Amino acid sequence: MTDTLPTHDDVRRAAERIRPVAVVTPLIESALLNEELGGRLLIKCEMLQKTGSFKFRGAYNRISMIPEAERKKGVVAFSSGNHAQGVAAAAKLLDTPACLIMPSDAPAMKIANTRAFGGEVILYDRFKDSREEIGAKLSRERGSTLVKPYDDPGIIAGQGTIGLEIAAQAKAMGIVPDAVLAACSGGGLVTGVALGLSADLPGTTVHSVEPAGLDDMARSLASGKLERNDPAARTICDALMAPTPGDITFAVARQRVKSGFAVTDAEVKKAMAAAFRHFKVVIEPGGATTLAAVLTGKAPIKGRTVVVVASGGNVDAALFQEALAQA
Amino acid sequence: MTDTLPTHDDVRRAAERIRPVAVVTPLIESALLNEELGGRLLIKCEMLQKTGSFKFRGAYNRISMIPEAERKKGVVAFSSGNHAQGVAAAAKLLDTPACLIMPSDAPAMKIANTRAFGGEVILYDRFKDSREEIGAKLSRERGSTLVKPYDDPGIIAGQGTIGLEIAAQAKAMGIVPDAVLAACSGGGLVTGVALGLSADLPGTTVHSVEPAGLDDMARSLASGKLERNDPAARTICDALMAPTPGDITFAVARQRVKSGFAVTDAEVKKAMAAAFRHFKVVIEPGGATTLAAVLTGKAPIKGRTVVVVASGGNVDAALFQEALAQA
Numbered sequence: 001m002t003d004t005l006p007t008h009d010d011v012r013r014a015a016e017r018i019r020p021v022a023v024v025t026p027l028i029e030s031a032l033l034n035e036e037l038g039g040r041l042l043i044k045c046e047m048l049q050k051t052g053s054f055k056f057r058g059a060y061n062r063i064s065m066i067p068e069a070e071r072k073k074g075v076v077a078f079s080s081g082n083h084a085q086g087v088a089a090a091a092k093l094l095d096t097p098a099c100l101i102m103p104s105d106a107p108a109m110k111i112a113n114t115r116a117f118g119g120e121v122i123l124y125d126r127f128k129d130s131r132e133e134i135g136a137k138l139s140r141e142r143g144s145t146l147v148k149p150y151d152d153p154g155i156i157a158g159q160g161t162i163g164l165e166i167a168a169q170a171k172a173m174g175i176v177p178d179a180v181l182a183a184c185s186g187g188g189l190v191t192g193v194a195l196g197l198s199a200d201l202p203g204t205t206v207h208s209v210e211p212a213g214l215d216d217m218a219r220s221l222a223s224g225k226l227e228r229n230d231p232a233a234r235t236i237c238d239a240l241m242a243p244t245p246g247d248i249t250f251a252v253a254r255q256r257v258k259s260g261f262a263v264t265d266a267e268v269k270k271a272m273a274a275a276f277r278h279f280k281v282v283i284e285p286g287g288a289t290t291l292a293a294v295l296t297g298k299a300p301i302k303g304r305t306v307v308v309v310a311s312g313g314n315v316d317a318a319l320f321q322e323a324l325a326q327a
Numbered sequence: 328m329t330d331t332l333p334t335h336d337d338v339r340r341a342a343e344r345i346r347p348v349a350v351v352t353p354l355i356e357s358a359l360l361n362e363e364l365g366g367r368l369l370i371k372c373e374m375l376q377k378t379g380s381f382k383f384r385g386a387y388n389r390i391s392m393i394p395e396a397e398r399k400k401g402v403v404a405f406s407s408g409n410h411a412q413g414v415a416a417a418a419k420l421l422d423t424p425a426c427l428i429m430p431s432d433a434p435a436m437k438i439a440n441t442r443a444f445g446g447e448v449i450l451y452d453r454f455k456d457s458r459e460e461i462g463a464k465l466s467r468e469r470g471s472t473l474v475k476p477y478d479d480p481g482i483i484a485g486q487g488t489i490g491l492e493i494a495a496q497a498k499a500m501g502i503v504p505d506a507v508l509a510a511c512s513g514g515g516l517v518t519g520v521a522l523g524l525s526a527d528l529p530g531t532t533v534h535s536v537e538p539a540g541l542d543d544m545a546r547s548l549a550s551g552k553l554e555r556n557d558p559a560a561r562t563i564c565d566a567l568m569a570p571t572p573g574d575i576t577f578a579v580a581r582q583r584v585k586s587g588f589a590v591t592d593a594e595v596k597k598a599m600a601a602a603f604r605h606f607k608v609v610i611e612p613g614g615a616t617t618l619a620a621v622l623t624g625k626a627p628i629k630g631r632t633v634v635v636v637a638s639g640g641n642v643d644a645a646l647f648q649e650a651l652a653q654a
Contacts, residue, residue, distance in 0.1 A: 026353050028375055031416065032443045045375075047607035048355055089358065109604070116359045273644065277436070280374035280609040280640025313607030317600065317651040324644040 006153035011160035014061040027169040030278040039301035047313025055086030061158030074144035078131035081110025088119030150188030151246030163196020181290040184208035186242040187249030194256035208260035209289040211235035218260025239286035263292040272323040284315035333480035338487035341388040354496040357605040366628035374640025382413030388485030401471035405458035408437025415446030477515030478573030490523020505631040508617040511535035513569040514576030521583035535587035536616040538562035545587025566613035590619040599650035611642035
């Protein structure tokens with residue numbers, strides 16, 4: 001499995017592919033919050049990416065790597081929502097039919113948007129059905145290509161373009177980050193970011209952030225083998241519920257991700273409210289885990305420079321209001 | 328008065344001054360919303376500017392134009408909040424003491440942030456006191472320079488850097504906007520933007536947007552003379568309550584602003600919710616007036632390309648929750 005590990009060059013090639021269509025998202029900071037924290041905190045604003053999350057990058061890169069004759073047969077993907085939206089939007093731009101397998105309890109906004117991007121949506125029960133099996137079956141039946149959510153070098157390389165951008169933006173600002181934090185479900189984002197940073201910022205450590213009770217990557221990194229989450233574990237971070245790291249993502253993570261943090265739902269809600277207050281951006285629960293790791297002090301910031309990837313902003317209004325009310 | 332009108336070259340010089348410290352804010356769009364609207368809508372994200380609004384640009388430009396000996400005596404400004412924050416933050420970067428005269432009913436966040444930026448805050452009654460008189464008196468007593476909120480060529484030129492950025496970003500995207508909309512209180516933003524656009528996008532029309540009942544600029548443009556608002560008029564757009572256009576801003580507006588729109592508080596709240604949903608950004612009431620003008624159909628978008636300046640994101644959580652709840 002690990003002979004197909006993605007490389008920094010794959011990330012560079014992905015950057016060439018997505019350049020005409022993806023947003024170079026800003027890296028912003030708040031002077032007041034920096035003062036409070038006694039360090040320098042920068043937010044990579046992936047909620048401003050097309051489809052409202054980083055997933056568009058990997059999806060577009062992966063789909064554009066499919067040979068054209070194959071691409072016409074369509075793509076199929078399973079996702080709690082952001083990958084579905086990314087695949088639907090990327091497939092549309094590449095004139096490819098897309099079928100998306102989504103959990104029936106995904107945020108209404110994510111399901112509606114996936115349909116609006118022209119994707120065909122099939123709903124499944126997150127706690128009873130195997131989305132992997134449904135996806136493989138559809139892929140066999142239709143001859144369409146399965147676009148995995150994370151355990152694929154093309155997906156990882158696409159997400160890695162965030163790392164390249166952080167390196168370039170940090171350089172332009174005269175900053176050398178001590179650490180970069182990225183949320184982790186299956187591991188495509190955090191490993192991609194680590195690969196993307198590796199050439200220009202080899203001394204910057206990269207860390208995963210997961211919901212408490214669903215911190216399979218943190219535990220896998222600590223034990224050196226693939227750990228699984230308790231299937232009974234729940235979180236408001238709907239985007240971060242993969243049961244275990246991918247084989248490819250874990251192989252990359254062991255080389256390039258230093259350690260992982262875990263944050264509670266209450267900590268995540270406070271971070272969403274802090275992002276509203278200090279950065280004027282909307283971060284969905286999964287995307288706010290990284291900010292939560294810093295604000296709780298779990299990831300040290302004092303006297304340091306830390307970049308947190310805010311991976312998406314696709315949250316229903318009711319949950320966002322709840323986060324604002326509790327802060 | 329009009330012999331001191333700011334020029335496009337003043338805007339270019341302002342851009343040089345603010346470059347090392349200001350954020351080049353992104354110009355973003357939503358494929359789904361564009362489809363709904365049947366046109367192309369781009370949002371200039373000034374809520375991501377330092378201090379959470381465009382006001383930092385004008386303040387930094389104006390204060391850096393004060394001779395250094397004068398600058399040491401400090402600056403004084405009157406503002407409902409965003410100009411106060413901009414002046415406080417800019418003064419701090421330029422090592423200048425700042426005294427800010429703010430209405431006692433300004434959003435708590437704006438008052439708190441102004442203090443946090445190191446500014447000395449003096450509160451006044453928006454409906455009884457004259458902030459202009461208080462500002463002039465303090466300026467005389469302390470020998471500090473009055474940094475006006477809008478009716479000053481240095482302020483207008485600073486805000487105009489938004490127009491320069493829009494022109495450059497539109498060019499990079501291969502877009503020629505039909506229209507650009509900017510919110511209007513005293514007129515510093517909309518006239519600056521018009522000046523900034525004038526060299527590269529001479530065919531793009533520029534329009535002001537104001538709260539209904541406080542649309543003094545729209546009425547002044549229509550009548551050709553300075554019109555005043557009814558002092559009894561109220562709005563949730565706390566940043567847009569100037570009683571009449573400035574002399575300088577109106578002189579520029581007559582040359583470069585085509586017409587003005589007015590939107591109600593209910594329309595503004597819906598626009599704030601739409602920005603949450605489609606763009607994942609926080610826009611304060613005054614900043615959302617431009618988006619409201621498009622979403623209500625007052626500013627035509629069908630078959631056209633329209634840029635709206637979202638001028639700031641400094642809104643208290645309670646009001647933002649209310650906007651989300653009513654959408």
